[in-house]
Amino acid sequence: MALTIQKQVDMKVKPIKRHKAIQPLSREHHQGLLLSWKIRTGLSKGVSTDRIKTYADWFYKTYLIPHFEEEEKHLFPILGNDNILVKKAIAQHRRLDRLFHSTTELKKSLNHIEEELEQHIRFEERVLFNEIQKVANEQQLQFILEHHKETKFLENTTDRFWE
Template sequence: MESKMKPLKRHESIKSFSREHHQGLLLCWKIRKGIKNGVSVERIKKYNDWFFENHLKPHFADEEKYIFPILGDEDEMIKKALTEHRRLIRLFTEENDLDKTINHIEEELDRHIRFEERELFMVIQEKATPSEMQKIAELHDELKFVENNDDKYWD
């Protein structure tokens, strides 16, 4: 018998971060599809660079500014998330050994997003005060995703 995860209940104030995470998971899918179809790593890297600059960097900054302070820098889950952010930044900015790097991006971004969604955000929702959640809703503007259609290598 296959066990299915129950849908996660996300507080309204941080649903926008989850929608941004969805775009990150789609990037992982695009990378997998590109690799499977034999797309050059240079093409994948070019799209990854665009995604990183336009979506991932601002997303990380917003999480670190609005969400992570709820638990504080000394919290083990926050330390893990910050370490993963730094690792992903290094991977996205790596210029050498692109085959290996792109595979690591796909694996680590997927794992990081699932950690934040399934574990970190659940704890934050439990521990945040109503005023902290309200502050997130007031201050965070969802990063509207606009696709880069210059080279849809995954099609």
Template sequence: MDKPQPIKRDKYLQPLSHDHHHGLMLCWKINKGHKKGVSAERIMAYAKHFFETQLEQHFREEEELLFPLIGMKDEGVMHAMDGHKRLRVLFFDEENLDNACQLIAKELKAHIRFEERTLFNVIQEKAGAEELLKMNQQLHSRPAEQSLNTWEDPFWA
């Protein structure tokens, strides 16, 4: 069986795809912590920090800058928006932290895979290069890679 070919991401979407990589790392860290028996409180503290410092900005940029390029009524955009809404709730679920952590890891991974494998491809096909450039110019600066790894409790290590 042939290996799937890597997706050629438009250069103007690459900062958002890079964010997705960091989101997948969050999922990995949550799963690693869970396997090591780390308390849900420690894991969720990091997850909330990640959400507040990285993910919320990423969601806003997609919702305000990227998704309008193909229309908010697009089926894929509506699916992504539903995912954002669900994830926002999970990151602040105080009722069952262990369940919330596991759902964040599962749902965020699926959400990112959908955006990367499906929605971003549609956007690349439908949006013009000029529109993607304009969207890219409005993105906020990305944090340095090292700033994502400065959490004082690296429970995943």
């Protein structure tokens, strides 16, 4: 018997049960999605790209660089550096790094950051983290628990351009 469209939709949006060792990294992803939203909102309101870029750079240095380093150091090795999903995530990290360091065509760079950061986070949450969680043993997950300190997000209120 064929599934109804609603049942198919319900199955696709089923919440992901994350192991407690990986939950802090998923919570950090939420802030990254908010960054994409803030950039998108600022651009749609015609806010100066310099203002948006200043905030994006602060966020990148304060939160994304340490987050990427944590994933690459403690999480990705569970699958191995030769794993195609890990290679894809690392390539996305590098691409985002280049976009954040871009100083020309700011509007274009910010548009790319907003789109690619969101796509990257969705990929990690829906695909990569699920695969890592499937193959990780309890010792590996315990190691992550012991070595990853969740970064408490403190908003930069200097310029709330998105409001």
